[in-house]
Amino acid sequence: MRKVAVMGVGMTKFGPTEKSQVELFAEAAMEAINTSNIKSKDVQALFLGNGLGDFEEGQLNLAGFCANELGLPPETTAMRFEGACASASIAIRNAFLLVASGAYDIVIAGGTERAFSMGTSLATRTFAMGTDSKYEEFSGLTFPGVFAMLAHLYADKYNVPLPKLKERMAMVAVKNHKNGAKNPLAQFQKEITVETVLKGFVVADPLQLFDCCPFSDGAAAVIVTTDEIAKKHVEKPVYILGAGQGSAGSLCRQKDYTIMPSRIVSAKQAYKMAGVEPKDIDVAEVHDCFTIAEIVLLENLGLFEFGTASEAVEKGETEIGGKIAINPSGGLKAKGHPVGATGAAQVYEIVKQLRGECGARQVENAKIGMTDTLGGDAGSIVNLIFGI
Amino acid sequence: MVTYKLPHKEFFAALKEGKLLGLRCNDCGAYTCPPKINCNECASMNMEVVELKGKGEIKTFTVMRIAPEGFESWVPYIVALVQLEEGPNLVGNIIGVDPDKVTDDIIGKKIVVGWQPPPPDLRFCGPIGKDGKIQPGGIAMTFSLV
Numbered sequence: 001m002r003k004v005a006v007m008g009v010g011m012t013k014f015g016p017t018e019k020s021q022v023e024l025f026a027e028a029a030m031e032a033i034n035t036s037n038i039k040s041k042d043v044q045a046l047f048l049g050n051g052l053g054d055f056e057e058g059q060l061n062l063a064g065f066c067a068n069e070l071g072l073p074p075e076t077t078a079m080r081f082e083g084a085c086a087s088a089s090i091a092i093r094n095a096f097l098l099v100a101s102g103a104y105d106i107v108i109a110g111g112t113e114r115a116f117s118m119g120t121s122l123a124t125r126t127f128a129m130g131t132d133s134k135y136e137e138f139s140g141l142t143f144p145g146v147f148a149m150l151a152h153l154y155a156d157k158y159n160v161p162l163p164k165l166k167e168r169m170a171m172v173a174v175k176n177h178k179n180g181a182k183n184p185l186a187q188f189q190k191e192i193t194v195e196t197v198l199k200g201f202v203v204a205d206p207l208q209l210f211d212c213c214p215f216s217d218g219a220a221a222v223i224v225t226t227d228e229i230a231k232k233h234v235e236k237p238v239y240i241l242g243a244g245q246g247s248a249g250s251l252c253r254q255k256d257y258t259i260m261p262s263r264i265v266s267a268k269q270a271y272k273m274a275g276v277e278p279k280d281i282d283v284a285e286v287h288d289c290f291t292i293a294e295i296v297l298l299e300n301l302g303l304f305e306f307g308t309a310s311e312a313v314e315k316g317e318t319e320i321g322g323k324i325a326i327n328p329s330g331g332l333k334a335k336g337h338p339v340g341a342t343g344a345a346q347v348y349e350i351v352k353q354l355r356g357e358c359g360a361r362q363v364e365n366a367k368i369g370m371t372d373t374l375g376g377d378a379g380s381i382v383n384l385i386f387g388i
Numbered sequence: 389m390v391t392y393k394l395p396h397k398e399f400f401a402a403l404k405e406g407k408l409l410g411l412r413c414n415d416c417g418a419y420t421c422p423p424k425i426n427c428n429e430c431a432s433m434n435m436e437v438v439e440l441k442g443k444g445e446i447k448t449f450t451v452m453r454i455a456p457e458g459f460e461s462w463v464p465y466i467v468a469l470v471q472l473e474e475g476p477n478l479v480g481n482i483i484g485v486d487p488d489k490v491t492d493d494i495i496g497k498k499i500v501v502g503w504q505p506p507p508p509d510l511r512f513c514g515p516i517g518k519d520g521k522i523q524p525g526g527i528a529m530t531f532s533l534v
Contacts, residue, residue: 125457134396135422136479138506138528140452140459141467148450149469156448156495204467205451252469252477253428256447 001100005230005237006386007223008035009348014218014336015187016116021053021062024219025112026069028344032108033070036223037233040071043223044104046078047095049088049111051339053080055126056114066112077104082340084130085289086375087111088220089343089382093243095224096384105229110221113338116214123215127339130376132250144212146251146377147290148204154258154296158307166206168310169291170197173210173333175319176288180330182361187216187336197291211291216336220344222351238351241276241368242385244269251377260378263300267372270383271302276368278302281324281385283353283363285346286372288331294318297372298326301383325363328353343382346371354388394423394437400526403503408442410476411435419474428476442501444472446494446531451487458510466490470499470531480529499531 010031012024019027025048033040048063059065063078072078081091088111095109115123128142151169155162174194180186192210200209230237246262246269248254254261271277278301286301288294298309303324304317312318318326329335329349332342350369352358371384394409399422402409410421414436418429421440426433449468452459459465464487471477481504485494505527 120454121457121460124454128456132479134526135529138526139467139479139481140455140462140465140507140528141479142452142454142456144454145450145452145467149448149467152450152492152495153448153469156492162492202451202453204453207450250422250479252422252479255477 003227004096004099004240005227006351007230007234008032009222009351011220011348012218013185014216017217021112021114022065022069025066028219029070029221032221032223041073043072043106043108045107047091047109048080049091049340050080051087052126083380084375085339086373086380086382087340089373093382096240096243099224107224110344111340112219113340114217116217144204144207147292148207151206151292168314170194171313172291172294173197176327176331176333179328179361180334183330186330186334188334213289213332213337216338218338218341220341220348222347236355238354239387241387242270242274244383246381248378260300262378262381266381266383267301270385274385280368281370282366282368283325284370285349287374288333328361343373350386399423408440408501410440412438421476440474444470446497447471459507461507478529480531483530484532498534502530503527504530
């Protein structure tokens with residue numbers, strides 16, 4: 001396998017927009033191409049993450065339109081990857097594997113989405129299509145519902161009184177909003193308090209409004225290439241050291257989903273390939289679609305022992321400057337969650353962090369970074385590990 | 389040729405008649421429910437369709453306050469994950485319990501499995517028929533406290 005690097009990265013501001021998915025991706029992708037100091041014609045493949053573009057805009061086959069928009073040559077391979085919220089991470093992992101194997105030298109990978117523009121009702125409905133449509137969807141289960149049940153399950157399993165757990169969950173939101181306030185591309189750039197979270201209306205008991213990430217529009221893209229090419233074009237290549245991906249079925253098949261098997265195996269694959277351990281990770285961008293999700297994933301990734309992550313949050317161990325900086329970008333919670341673009345935005349942040357370009361939210365001496373992206377109710381999980 | 393032993397239509401038809409069907413693995417003894425083509429534990433196809441007891445225990449739950457499109461008329465409603473006596477988990481609605489009064493104490497309570505029709509005019513559940521309307525592809529499983 002060849003050594004693989006990320007050169008340029010690009011990202012739009014997340015939040016409501018009137019631009020189309022192709023226009024959004026074009027902005028992010030051209031930034032990635034320009035900051036890689038290459039031309040459109042140099043790109044051999046375009047891997048596009050997109051979740052619900054067909055419902056959002058009545059547009060299928062987005063990858064080809066994006067390739068043409070960017071001026072990529074006709075021989076470019078252009079493909080959409082769909083793994084719900086993990087779509088862009090799946091696209092980037094495949095770019096990594098195919099550059100490593102020698103199939104391509106330069107690939108643009110990322111994602112685009114306009115979930116905000118659908119409105120809450122339709123967005124909730126179409127997002128819920130990521131649950132089992134035969135055996136679970138007829139119960140009116142939504143993703144807030146899945147993670148609300150996870151919160152009850154977690155409280156019951158680890159004997160954390162629910163009010164205490166809710167307070168610690170609120171602290172996850174407070175931290176991510178604090179970080180997001182320092183990110184000019186974040187959807188929400190405003191700090192909140194524990195009280196803000198606990199005063200919100202209930203979405204799915206015990207999750208309140210501020211326990212949930214927003215619906216967002218946005219795009220992000222990265223250029224994946226070989227070590228040799230990266231060194232010729234950019235000053236600070238960031239290397240993809242390891243990648244993992246796991247899969248799972250319906251929620252009911254997963255037994256006790258405080259421990260998600262697909263995430264455990266995905267993280268293990270990534271750590272093994274990178275030759276690092278959880279304790280080596282300096283900064284991580286993780287899938288905090290809901291506050292309880294961040295707590296549970298920190299344990300699944302091995303960053304904290306099972307049953308201890310909510311306490312770690314309370315002690316400030318996940319803040320910038322803490323034991324390990326979690327979601328310095330603001331995470332899905334504050335930065336926003338344009339489904340198909342989310343994984344690429346996580347990689348964007350880790351690359352910028354490892355290059356030391358994050359200003360007020362910079363994690364000091366960040367050398368090894370990790371991303372964690374969850375699709376559906378753990379149906380697709382991707383972990384990527386980066387180094388300099 | 390491979391034939392699916394218990395397709396969802398047959399599973400739901402039986403449930404409507406008060407029978408919870410599943411598959412018992414002749415190799416490892418595990419039960420699979422809802423059905424799959426092979427055993428959820430060992431992937432063996434050496435399985436037979438059996439009627440399950442339809443009894444279980446609540447593992448976790450939530451009260452839905454913000455519904456997806458089509459489910460607004462149900463709000464508030466309870467969604468739960470239960471574990472059947474035979475082992476598998478199911479997702480469905482707890483019925484016969486006031487959603488405004490339910491607490492964590494419901495976790496661990498015994499239930500029996502039933503069913504209820506989904507709300508009318510769902511736009512995205514199930515396949516779209518020739519008339520452009522959603523074909524009722526399934527029903528919701530329900531859990532009633534014993």
